Amino acid sequence: MAVTNKYIAIKNFINGVPKDSDFELKTESLSLSLEPVPSFLVIVKTLYLSIDPSQLNRMKEYSSSQKAISFATRINPGEVIDSIGVGRVVASNQTEFVKGFSGLTAYGGFFEVCKPKKGERVFVSTAAGSVGNLVGQYAKLSGCFVVGCTGTDQKVELLKEKLGFDDAFNYKKEPDLKLALKRYFPDGIDIYFDNVGGEMLEAVVENMNVQGRIAACGAISEYANTRNKKVSLSLIDIIYKRIIIQGFLTPDLMNMSEDFISATSAHICAGKIHVLEDVSFGLESVPTAFIGIFRGDNIGKKIVKISD
Template sequence: METVTNKYVVTTSNIDGAPNESNFAICEQVVSLKVLRQPAGEGSDIVVVVKNMYVSIDPYQINRMKSYSCSQGTVSAAAALLPGQAINASGVGRVVGSTHPEFKEGDLVSGALIWGEYTLVKGISLQWLQKLDTNLSFPLSYFAGGVLGSSGLTAYGGFFKVCKPKKGDKVFVFAASGSVGSLVGQYAKLFGCYVVGCAGTKQKVDLLKDELGFDDAFNYKQETDLNSALKRYFPEGIDIYFDNVGGEMLEAAINNMNVFGRVSLCGVISEYTDDSKRAKPDMVAVVYKRIKIEGFLSVDFMDIYQEYISTTIIYLQTGELKAVEDISDGLDSIPTAFVDLFRGNNVGKKIVRISQD
């Protein structure tokens, strides 16, 4: 096989509100593998062609799809996407062609792939490409931005490095059944904290309490007064709030924080598609309670990567940590998988399986 036809997902226009399936299309290109079966000559581009197996579906991508977002000028992973441009994302695949001396056909790798059937990894993207340890008996999906990928590092670093927990701290996690929140709650429990999570359906609430070990959980959609709800679940106040959503819950959490409380801002999905939901926390409370509020990205935690990965692998091997995944099949399912993040239809880490070989 000297060439392959590569299908990949693109946006058809900028998306400045809630996304829907009509915002996406599938394009095709022909990829030649012939030249990639030999080492690169002097002056040639170094390229690794990966057959994608799993790709990560993440809500932050909506900010790249907008005509403008302040996030687009911060880090390369948040750079603006033009309509018709391939959408890069974390993923796992198998090398099918390479001019790179460290990668050969058949290698399983993780890194910055695209929402497509194949990825030509070159240039700066090569620094993120890494071989997977085939001795680890975990599902490959774990490495596609999941518990052993960006979601895991985000949860671990956002909790331990940003929040600096103490045993016995009272921890509140919003969107606790999601890819990051579900891990934060478990890390917090394993560390010795009291943990309450909230989610938007009974199924998700039951998951938190019955399977993930949260001390308590509630459905925020059934609460008419978020302030009162948090007072009920945290009569002695909140020490740590891990926020994935923003909006009114951030305001209520600030009102219920203890002195020297810590707020870890992982994401504000409620504000990504609706400017009217911007949080307006009581800044007087922030000042007088000396509350620390910090936003972050997973790339901020590379200095603790080895600590995170070794700790998480042990927890997974002992069964103390559970990875919750929501896997869809086929390239064609990517648009709906992405849109479902904003409809609250996912449970755990959203991943699309493109190929199994």
């Protein structure tokens, strides 16, 4: 059976901020055999695609991340941009599949890496994003004091009014991030869930408490950085405060999948966790959706609905 498959590709390597002209919609013809389905083959119809800023590192001509783990390998111009998503199995003889869970990053990163204690002071960057909003909600459910930062006043209100953060601020209105954090955390920061890296991380280290923990989840400020400005972390603070900074990836946390699904499902059903989704429609909208992440357009998890 011959079918037409559409996909998004890059026209060239992207070494700065992505733009519409970097992408193209391509079409290919596939020949699929359904009767019988070979034992090694799984045919899936894509329903939703996850839009993730870290994909930009794969679209660069070179990034050190491309050699660190298999799912971060480089995407060459013209190739299919593979992504995590939700699909419907059309045909298969397989009985087992590996499933991905976007919220696992927030759950595992916070509980396994940060190891929170009740009453601790938690700071979350990109707090209205797909991971950050969940981290803040998990922290509140754990009895922590939580402050988030984001890029618009609208998102600040959402964090405080809907998601229950103790406080939040618009980092774009703060000329001095170090002083801003001193104001929001007069008693210091115990846990920082980092989604941005850059100058924010530098400011946080100065405001961390003794034996503070930093979960390095993302570095969106560096993904499209064309200024080559390097962050200068205070090793004196890191050493004398005994600060732990740990990077992690979602595959490191797969052993927590069952706990994540059980606990999070119960919280959602009880109305204790709010799910934030930002949905675009159609494969053609993927480049715009991806570019929008770097402008801060999305609220919550950015996804694209491909088909019903």
